[in-house]
Amino acid sequence: MLLISSKRFQEHTTPPGHPERPERAEVFDRIAASWRERGGRVVEPRAATRDELLRVHDEAYVAAIEAVNGRAAMLDPDTFTSPESYEVALLAAGAAVQAAEHALDTRETAFALVRPPGHHAERDKAMGFCLFNNVAVAAAAAVARGLARVAIVDIDVHHGNGTQWMFYADPRVFYVSTHQYPFYPGTGAANETGTGAGKGFTLNVPLAAGARDADYEIAYGEIARALDRYAPELLLVSAGYDAHAADPLASMRVSTEGYAQIVRTLRDSAARARCPLALVTEGGYDLDALASCLDATIAVLGAI
Ligand SMILES: [Zn+2]
Numbered sequence: 001m002l003l004i005s006s007k008r009f010q011e012h013t014t015p016p017g018h019p020e021r022p023e024r025a026e027v028f029d030r031i032a033a034s035w036r037e038r039g040g041r042v043v044e045p046r047a048a049t050r051d052e053l054l055r056v057h058d059e060a061y062v063a064a065i066e067a068v069n070g071r072a073a074m075l076d077p078d079t080f081t082s083p084e085s086y087e088v089a090l091l092a093a094g095a096a097v098q099a100a101e102h103a104l105d106t107r108e109t110a111f112a113l114v115r116p117p118g119h120h121a122e123r124d125k126a127m128g129f130c131l132f133n134n135v136a137v138a139a140a141a142a143v144a145r146g147l148a149r150v151a152i153v154d155i156d157v158h159h160g161n162g163t164q165w166m167f168y169a170d171p172r173v174f175y176v177s178t179h180q181y182p183f184y185p186g187t188g189a190a191n192e193t194g195t196g197a198g199k200g201f202t203l204n205v206p207l208a209a210g211a212r213d214a215d216y217e218i219a220y221g222e223i224a225r226a227l228d229r230y231a232p233e234l235l236l237v238s239a240g241y242d243a244h245a246a247d248p249l250a251s252m253r254v255s256t257e258g259y260a261q262i263v264r265t266l267r268d269s270a271a272r273a274r275c276p277l278a279l280v281t282e283g284g285y286d287l288d289a290l291a292s293c294l295d296a297t298i299a300v301l302g303a304i
Contacts, residue, residue, distance in 0.1 A: 001301050002102050003042045004095045005032040005113040009085035012116055018080070019249060019285040020116060020129040027287055028113035031294045040302070045112065047087070048137055052097055055140035056133055056166045058124045065089065065131055075126035089116055089131040096134035096280040097141045103276035104142065104234060109301050110268075110278045111239075113294070117282040119160030119238050120185060128185060133162045134239045137291065139173050140166075148172055151232035153223065154179070155262055156240020156282040157250040159188030159204070169198040174230050178219050180243070180250050181206030189248050193293050200231075202285030209251040213258030216243070220265040227269040235270045235277045237263075241284030241293040249285050256289070261294040267301060277301070 009025035033041045053062050068075075069086035095112035102110040118135055120128030135152055144148045152167075153158040154177040164187065167173035171194075179188050194202040203226055205219045227235070241259060243252040254262075270277040279297070284290035 001015070001040065001194070001298065001303065002108060002110040003032050003035050003040065003113060004045050004098050004110060005029065005042055005187060006044050006091060008088055008091055009113070009115050011082070012081040012088040014080050023287055024115055024284070025130060027291045027294070031291065031298070032113065035298065045091045045098055047090035048132065050091035052137050052141055053093060053132060055144065056123060056136045061124045063128070074132070079126045079129055079131070081131070085116070085131065092116060092118065093132040093134045093137040096138035099278040099280060099300060100138040100142050100234060100236060103278040104145065104261070107276050109276070111298070111301070112278070112280040114281055117240070118280070119154060119156060119163045119240070119282050120158070121162045121165060127162065128158065130162065133166065135236055136163050136166045138278065138280065139236055143172050147162045147233045149174065149230060149232050150234045150236065151176065151227055151230055152236045152238060153266055154238035154240070154282070155243070156238055157241065157243035157247065157252055158184055158283060160189040160238055160282075161185045163194065164188070164202055166203060167196055167198065169196040171197050171201045174201045174203070174232065176203040176223055176226065178205045178207055178216065178223070180209055180211070180252055183209070183250065210253060213261065214254055216254055216258055216262060220262055224265055224269050231273050232275050235266065235273070235275050237266060237277070237279040238282045239279045239297065240282030241290050244284070244286060244289040244293060246286040246289040247284070249283070256292045256296050259293045260300050263297045263300045
């Protein structure tokens with residue numbers, strides 16, 4: 001497995017007390033250092049190109065984010081920039097594309113450890129700590145290479161509204177999410193299943209607050225069957241760890257082992273479809289839980 005990470009992900013700063021804080025990137029650095037010590041490979045990300053971003057974001061939106069380069073700004077009540085955020089966000093999106101490209105080119109799993117996260121970012125707006133929609137930029141890059149079936153499984157506790165809407169009418173990207181519901185951002189009902197040619201290519205599995213490992217195991221059994229039917233050519237994972245019992249933002253009770261089990265299920269789905277696997281981080285706001293879940297994910301995926 002290849003890790004893609006950079007100390008530069010610490011440079012996007014948020015106001016004091018904000019959960020999506022630079023210390024999360026220090027966790028990524030420790031994970032990457034330990035992977036390197038064990039003989040694993042870690043590479044620096046590249047910036048996403050303008051063309052890559054414009055596959056999922058409006059030109060005016062990308063220009064608006066570029067316009068706050070070099071200064072602090074509030075983009076929505078939860079979403080802030082610091083002077084370095086534009087460049088760091090380009091690296092986060094670029095890392096996600098790199099992970100997908102590496103997986104497709106080599107069939108080796110790749111994991112991009114990035115912040116800011118991406119899945120709430122919409123075509124035309126920043127939202128929920130997210131600037132560019134990293135996993136969506138990666139999925140669009142895979143489609144641009146000619147892939148006809150890209151699956152995104154979003155294991156973050158929040159629904160990935162941005163990712164869902166970007167591909168809602170597109171059967172080439174199957175968006176699947178488990179999430180606490182009802183909860184932020186409000187979308188992700190079971191009857192949101194896609195539209196037009198994309199009908200049936202969005203699968204939401206909303207779960208009540210307090211869901212435990214056993215509830216997730218049932219949900220991921222259903223998701224595994226749906227992935228078997230779809231037969232993806234690439235499986236992307238929006239790897240958010242905020243369904244962990246220790247997370248301060250949400251109310252789920254998933255253990256670190258529960259997360260390992262989710263990752264095992266997805267790894268096995270990819271193996272059955274003979275498709276490459278690439279992951280990109282999303283949320284996860286308890287630093288110890290984030291570290292232990294990343295360790296567990298890497299242990300499941302991790303032939304060096
Ligand atoms: Zn989240």
